[in-house]
Amino acid sequence: GYDQPSCDGRQTIVHLFEWKWADIAAECERFLGPAGFCGVQVSPPMEHIVSAGDGYPWWQRYQPVSYKLESRSGNEEQFTDMVQRCNAVGVRIIVDAVVNHMTGLGRVGPGSGGTDFNADNLDFPGVPFSSMDFTPKDQCPSSNGMINNYNDPNEVRNCYLVGLTDLYGAKDYVREKIAEYFNHLIDIGVMGFRVDAAKHMWPGDLEAIQGLTKDLSTAAGFPSGRRPFFFHEVIDQGGEPITVQEYFGVGRTTEFRFGKKIAWGINSFDQLGGVYDPGWGMAPSEKAVVFVDNHDNQRGHGGAGDILTHKQPKEYTMGVCFSLAHDYGFMRIMSSYYFDNSDQGPPGSSYGGTDDVPINGDGTCGGGWVCEHRWNAITQMVKFRNAVAGTQIANWFQEGDNVAFSRGDKGFFAMSKYGSFDRTLQTGMPAGTYCELISGCANQVTVNGDGTAQISIHNSDEPIFAICVGCDG
Ligand code: LAG
Ligand code: CA
Numbered sequence: 001g002y003d004q005p006s007c008d009g010r011q012t013i014v015h016l017f018e019w020k021w022a023d024i025a026a027e028c029e030r031f032l033g034p035a036g037f038c039g040v041q042v043s044p045p046m047e048h049i050v051s052a053g054d055g056y057p058w059w060q061r062y063q064p065v066s067y068k069l070e071s072r073s074g075n076e077e078q079f080t081d082m083v084q085r086c087n088a089v090g091v092r093i094i095v096d097a098v099v100n101h102m103t104g105l106g107r108v109g110p111g112s113g114g115t116d117f118n119a120d121n122l123d124f125p126g127v128p129f130s131s132m133d134f135t136p137k138d139q140c141p142s143s144n145g146m147i148n149n150y151n152d153p154n155e156v157r158n159c160y161l162v163g164l165t166d167l168y169g170a171k172d173y174v175r176e177k178i179a180e181y182f183n184h185l186i187d188i189g190v191m192g193f194r195v196d197a198a199k200h201m202w203p204g205d206l207e208a209i210q211g212l213t214k215d216l217s218t219a220a221g222f223p224s225g226r227r228p229f230f231f232h233e234v235i236d237q238g239g240e241p242i243t244v245q246e247y248f249g250v251g252r253t254t255e256f257r258f259g260k261k262i263a264w265g266i267n268s269f270d271q272l273g274g275v276y277d278p279g280w281g282m283a284p285s286e287k288a289v290v291f292v293d294n295h296d297n298q299r300g301h302g303g304a305g306d307i308l309t310h311k312q313p314k315e316y317t318m319g320v321c322f323s324l325a326h327d328y329g330f331m332r333i334m335s336s337y338y339f340d341n342s343d344q345g346p347p348g349s350s351y352g353g354t355d356d357v358p359i360n361g362d363g364t365c366g367g368g369w370v371c372e373h374r375w376n377a378i379t380q381m382v383k384f385r386n387a388v389a390g391t392q393i394a395n396w397f398q399e400g401d402n403v404a405f406s407r408g409d410k411g412f413f414a415m416s417k418y419g420s421f422d423r424t425l426q427t428g429m430p431a432g433t434y435c436e437l438i439s440g441c442a443n444q445v446t447v448n449g450d451g452t453a454q455i456s457i458h459n460s461d462e463p464i465f466a467i468c469v470g471c472d473g
Contacts, residue, residue: 002210002230002251003287005330006191006222007092010038011385012324014333014373017295018043018058018346021074021082023357028082030359033089035379036386040086041094041194041332045069045079046181047113047126049103056352057343058295060112062196063103063164066126067181070113072354083189087220092191094229099178099209100197101164102129119165133174135159135166147200150240161200169205179212182228186213189220192229198253199234199242206232206250231289231330235303236281244283255288255329256303262292262319263308269401269417276328283329290329292319298334299342310336310370314461317377318415321464324381325405325413327393331385333378336370377462380437384411387468395428404455404465411468412453419460427453427467434467441472 005013014037016024024040032040047070049063050056061071069076083093102117102124109116115126122131140159142148147159160166167174182193198206210230216222230251236244237256244253257280265272276282293316296302298309308319324331337346347368348355358366365371372378391408398404401417406428414421431449435441438459445467447453457465 002227003248004227005038005092005229006216006226007038008090009386009389010036010090011389012037012331012333012382013039013041013094014335015041015291015295016043016335016373018061018337018354019073019335019357020354021078024073025082025085027357028086028089028091031374032086032091036383037091037373039092039094039191041096042082043071043073044096044098044196045071045073045185046098047071047111047115049107050110050112050352051107052352054343056345056349058345059301059343060345062098063107064098064101065103065109065111065117066113066115066124067177067184068113068115068126069184070111072112080188083220087189093189094192094194095185095190096196097182097193098196099167099181100169100200101161101166102134103165104163105160105165106163122165127177129167129174129177133168133171133177135168139168140166150242153242156242157200157202161197166200169201169209175205175209175212178209182209182213186215186217186228189217190228191216191222192231194254195230195232195251198232198247199236203246203250206230206247210250237303238281243281244287245281248283248287252287252289252330253283254294255283255290256297257282258288258290258323258329259292259294259297259308260306262323263306265322266308266315266319266417269398269403272322272403273396273398275323275326285328288329289332290323291332291334292316292323293334294332295334295336298336299339301342310334310372313375314463316372317375317462318417318464320372320378321381321466322403322413322415324378324385325407325411325466327388327391327407333373333382335373338368338370376440377438377464380440381464381466383471384413384437384466384468387411387471395426397425407468409469411466411471412455414455414457414465416457416463419457419463421455421457421463421465423455424452425455426451427455429453429467429469434469435472437466437468437471438462438464 388407
């Protein structure tokens, strides 16, 4: 089905936001493959606007000009090389698919691939799309053609989102052109799609597009008959008529309430028990894609508010590690660049390009790239999540600013807000000596015959403990 990633049981993807294809290829080989990552969500690969006037912001790439693979991250040859090299080390590529709309009104060509266009004339010859392919005005109930009222699904889906020319997804030709774009990417060897602005698309239109897509490429190493993985960006915080539930037939959905609950829980640990709250209408585990922050809400764009980010390294580390230890949802880690204002593009924006990602001697990233996925505790917990896949939370313990739990009989996780904890706890695990992952096996842990073990945390930066069956660091 569309909700199943195809990466041999690996449990975590990372969003390498704004990275160039050549850097992602290298990262798959030197880091992500060995570390056990399932895949990479890449920035939108299609041709997009180039806006010098806005300082080459990151959001250029959410304004498609054509489906040519010519973007700030590289060209088609470089994209193909990345997909092949990542596939070869078991790391799959997930494309950020911007198909609700084309560019904003008022924009004119050329785009990043040199293609001409004129948004006010609804003319995108690179696809081609013309005025007939955009949602007719009589389908949009708002007075100015824009989305103002989120309580009306017709308005949310048929009007222009922040002035972006809205594609008419009911039309066969539009569906075919989008499917053609998806099939081109599937032929190259990608595993799936994150559908941007899916809340602004009708689930029935998405279903029709999916019906025109191919199975994953066997030449790229996928089993025959395997469908692409789809997850839909639906910002549902409760309180609006459009819910994540409407999209369960077409794949998974982003679960924005999880990140908010993690932020609250790290602030006060007694709330950590309720990070998955079905009573809130949150997606069930097998339908949810979860994340502590994303490229929008870390900078105050879509779905922002009460969110932990890399700007609070200790709290962020705790939030991501707790999420990786938890049994809820399919996990995405954010990998960012440093920024001062919310529109600022990646390193290199001063000249309209994107800089390389340099790797320092100690494994951290330089050049303005944060690389949260390389932070020690986060990297180690990706291994933990793979090792305990399929098990549920048990042996829950929470007292003050300390929390601990097992994942079935496969692993045990503990976290102490102030980095000081000593206690004998039931781990639910088989007797034996285990490597403590966060210390890189510097600490060995003995689980007694009755499943108890002495759990110690003495580390104020990474106040986390993790052991698992088959984990040797
Ligand atoms: C989303 N969800 O449905 C993202 O949450 C949201 O962040 C995306 O907007 C949106 N879909 C479109 O893909 C991003 C930026 C916007 C930006 C937009 C188009 O958050 O700020 O809008 O991408 O590039 C920009 C300007 C607007 C302007 C618009 C059209 O910020 O002021 O009206 O472009 O020219
Ligand atoms: Ca729409």
